[in-house]
Amino acid sequence: MLLDQLPTGQRAEIAAIDWSVLPSDEGKRLRALGVDEGASVSIRHRGIFFGRDPIALSIGRMTVAIRRAHARAITLREPKFGAEAAE
Template sequence: MRTLNDLRRGERAVIARIAGVGGDEITVRRLHEMGFDDGVEVEMLHRGPVGGDPLALRVGSMVVGLRKALAGMIEIEAAAAFAEAAE
């Protein structure tokens, strides 16, 4: 499955789930507090200049900076595919 790290600039997707955190409930809670919830649309705005870290993402109506390590834990689906499944 694709993760937030796979998005290109300007591409949008929908969060499918947070995976690969190895039982780290604090990290999962922090991501949810920042708006990374299942079904929320995200858009890649910008990648940092050194190795593409950090990422600037639009999450719902907020802009959030996120390290690539955390972005790799957030699985996504194409925004169109999510909309079709909801119908």
């Protein structure tokens, strides 16, 4: 599932990011904000404009606004809980 398809409030883990589709300066900014593989994220809310931009992304204790185009470059997996996380 891509990040822009994640239902609001549901938590997921970033599995991969296609950095090649993002301008390098924007990729650096996202990494500096903690948007990288393995990070746990959820969508707090979506914008009201056409295309529902921007997306308010909760990552750690921060809320970061990202463009929908950036969210389409991020692939998710469901987070591991309990004993599965220790493996």
